[in-house]
Ligand SMILES: Nc1nc2c(ncn2[C@@H]2O[C@H](COP(=O)(O)OP(=O)(O)OP(=O)(O)O)[C@@H](O)[C@H]2O)c(=O)[nH]1
């Protein structure tokens with residue numbers, strides 16, 4: 001499934017350059033009407049049907065339509081707040097039950113430490129368990145990283161070094177919802193996540209010499225079923241004004257993708273251990289550019305012993321609007337561990353005092369066991385990453401081969 | 407007699423399209439530049455082998471295109487039609503909406519069985535259009551999910567449906583790095599199964615062909631299309647009409663039968679490699695002259711050092727004196743079981759192949775007389791005034807195979823990615839069986 005849904009039977013109406021004949025394959029879910037209604041009345045109103053916002057029915061309807069074409073549900077979930085984390089996980093179960101062949105991708109937003117919701121560690125850990133057990137792939141995004149990125153861009157816009165003006169249509173400020181003052185702060189942050197999803201699906205949506213379907217991402221990047229958290233980085237994030245990017249800049253894009261500043265969670269993949277890595281490139285980039293950059297970067301990136309050549313590449317010839325090329329790097333890397341450890345600490349700090357627990361326990365079906373199980377699920381996940389981390393600087397001998405009697 | 411080609415997955419379809427292109431252009435050249443009887447019979451023989459004449463007079467390939475996604479097939483059919491010389495049959499393809507996601511198990515356990523009937527029907531229709539079937543040629547890669555998984559399943563079905571026909575699988579082996587992380591698993595699963603049902607496996611290694619493009623053809627930005635042209639050139643020079651020692655001045659009837667009976671005399675040894683000389687860009691071709699002794703001298707050294715191109719061959723390696731045990735074989739020396747030499751072009755009858763008769767090149771347990779066969783055709787092939795191709799059943803694939811199995815085994819030792827396969831019904835036992843099978847093959851070739 002790589003295309004928006006075209007409503008059958010209706011004549012195409014592109015009045016005023018607006019899309020009316022295409023309907024988004026999307027289901028909007030929230031427990032209070034405010035947010036969804038706002039979206040439904042916003043600029044996207046034409047691509048969403050009012051029905052999209054209902055619950056169970058809506059999902060089945062969307063996934064059921066043209067079953068052939070539908071192979072994948074990409075979902076965004078918020079790990080901190082109630083609806084996103086709780087209902088999101090429940091939807092995940094529902095999807096798994098009803099559409100077992102559908103690949104379940106989740107972008108999960110992790111709250112920052114100063115999150116205004118006190119119980120967010122509870123929600124996150126409870127949600128994590130579902131994500132670990134039921135999703136095929138999770139792309140964690142940390143609010144704090146998004147904030148950092150947005151601030152850095154603002155800073156660059158204000159210091160206004162000669163020649164360093166932010167391009168009007170750079171990744172961040174393309175379309176509506178840029179970083180201008182009147183915007184709500186979340187718009188710019190959400191834009192980054194939206195671009196992540198756009199790049200993720202571009203190879204399935206457009207032509208390219210090396211196509212990469214979404215199911216190829218899980219196949220190549222998830223060596224063990226629970227370890228499916230992929231750290232993503234997006235370049236260019238801080239595009240400066242000049243369009244004709246010479247080769248040096250192209251190589252810079254590859255370098256950037258591995259730097260701390262470009263990760264969508266606060267982590268440093270270069271100093272942790274790679275289990276596998278995918279490079280999804282868009283624009284006028286050749287296989288030889290890919291090979292050159294992989295060769296160049298490889299020596300500085302530690303890969304696990306049995307996957308020294310763990311690279312997967314995709315080339316999509318259509319660049320994002322306003323760019324000559326872009327790169328989305330997805331890494332299965334043990335650098336997610338600190339985020340999880342941090343989360344566990346904040347969880348235990350609350351849980352030790354049983355703070356706010358009663359809010360949860362009076363909900364039917366919620367028992368204390370849910371908390372302990374979720375915690376141990378998280379702990380064993382952390383442990384699995386630690387075990388792999390421990391092999392990092394060891395020289396692993398080749399496994400002794402099978403003996404054949406001659 | 408005719409050959410039915412089955413193109414599977416992205417690689418198989420792209421290679422197949424280039425193969426038919428070389429064949430059709432070479433066949434047309436033969437008729438255009440050799441209006442003699444010689445050119446005419448070559449043309450007729452090649453056409454019967456590879457092309458159908460439609461009622462409209464158009465020529466369509468005796469081929470079936472299979473992929474689990476539509477983009478590649480659409481591209482191949484359009485490119486073929488654009489040539490104006492040949493096309494694919496309008497109904498000769500089968501595709502689905504989404505690929506096998508690089509998962510061999512998905513291709514083999516899910517897509518293969520699900521579409522068995524549709525694919526079987528397409529192949530049968532092509533077979534029924536042949537007056538006589540020489541054999542089936544399958545083209546595929548081993549690294550993805552469709553070519554390798556569906557391809558293996560389809561080959562098994564074809565073996566059941568055509569128990570007495572020859573089945574030859576042309577496999578493209580992956581680059582060492584960079585495209586599919588699970589490529590070694592997919593390769594191991596494919597090779598071990600094909601070893602049971604295919605008559606022979608003819609291998610092209612992407613890395614080796616890539617080097618030919620870079621160093622011999624001087625191509626700066628190498629695309630898959632460039633790589634595929636080289637593969638197609640080599641395959642075409644094997645499959646186009648030629649005289650065998652028995653047929654003298656007539657073209658051999660069944661190229662696949664001849665090839666297999668000459669090269670695969672023992673079921674334990676089914677891996678064939680191929681190399682050609684010369685390879686060069688069309689611009690330098692016009693200014694180059696070659697002699698048969700020169701070409702064959704290089705080709706022989708390529709054989710014994712198992713090099714895929716003439717540039718940088720090691721001239722120090724020599725055949726050991728006959729009578730020495732296998733253990734004392736010099737390092738770097740490539741022992742053969744059987745070789746087939748195909749010579750095409752000017753003065754071909756004068757070419758002296760005695761360098762390949764040397765018993766020292768061959769495993770001692772086979773009579774050396776049967777070990778080398780030569781086919782000849784006086785017509786230039788694919789615009790090369792003279793060209794020589796060698797198909798070899800020898801140790802030359804031992805090293806890459808050993809490397810591939812070794813990497814897969816290392817990964818398997820930690821059970822990484824195995825769950826992706828068990829999800830579709832391939833168990834750890836199945837993996838172990840495949841490893842055992844290939845370790846056996848490695849051991850057999852090593853002790854030639
Ligand atoms: N020589 C050559 N190799 C190719 C070509 N296309 C893909 N490959 C190689 O084939 C392998 C990938 O397999 P594909 O054939 O693309 O995969 P597929 O059979 O379509 O299977 P899925 O896409 O996984 O469903 C890699 O090793 C590539 O290097 C081609 O046109 N020529």
Ligand SMILES: [Mg+2]
Pocket residue numbers: 415416475505506550552
């Ligand atoms: Mg494919």
